[in-house]
Amino acid sequence: MIDLDGAMIGMITLDRRDAERPGHVRPDAGEAGPGYLFLPEAWGFGYAAEACAAALDWSPAHFPASRWCSAPRPLNDRAMRLAAKVGFTEVERFEEYGAEEWFGLWFSVTPSG
Known part of the structure; x- marks a missing residue:
């Protein structure tokens, strides 16, 4: 939960991506x-x-084997800016629910090479 001056203004979750959905890098x-x-x-x-940056920075110590992904719709400018701002890197694009989806990964340490 995210609060501002004692009032709840939002929430952040870290959710597993369902295996049957498109957009994965591991089998x-x-x-x-x-x-x-x-x-x-x-x-x-x-x-x-x-809040997303704080959750992602916190996550490697608590979920070391996890890969963190983001799959916003490119038409959602705010979601795309947020994904870029917190450090997601594009891996692929695919279609889901009749619209193009962007799929990116976040790395706790910048990948080399």
């Missing part, structure tokens, strides 16, 4: 990604980026 579909939901009046202030 066992072990990826998970941040989910977020914020009140509209909290949009545009960077709270989601700050």
Whole structure:
């Protein structure tokens, strides 16, 4: 839960991506990604980026074998900016629910080479 001055303004989750959904880099579909939901009046202030970055920075110590992914729709400008801002790198694009999806991975340490 994310609070601002004692009021709940949103939440961040770290959710496993279902194996039957498209967009995976491992056969066992072990990826998970941040989910977020914020009140509209909290949009545009960077709270989601700050909370997602904190959750992702916290995650390697608690879930060391996890790969963190993000799959926003490219038409969702805010979600795409958030994915880039917290460090997701594009791996592929695919179609789901009749629309193009962007699939990116986050690395706790910048990959070499």
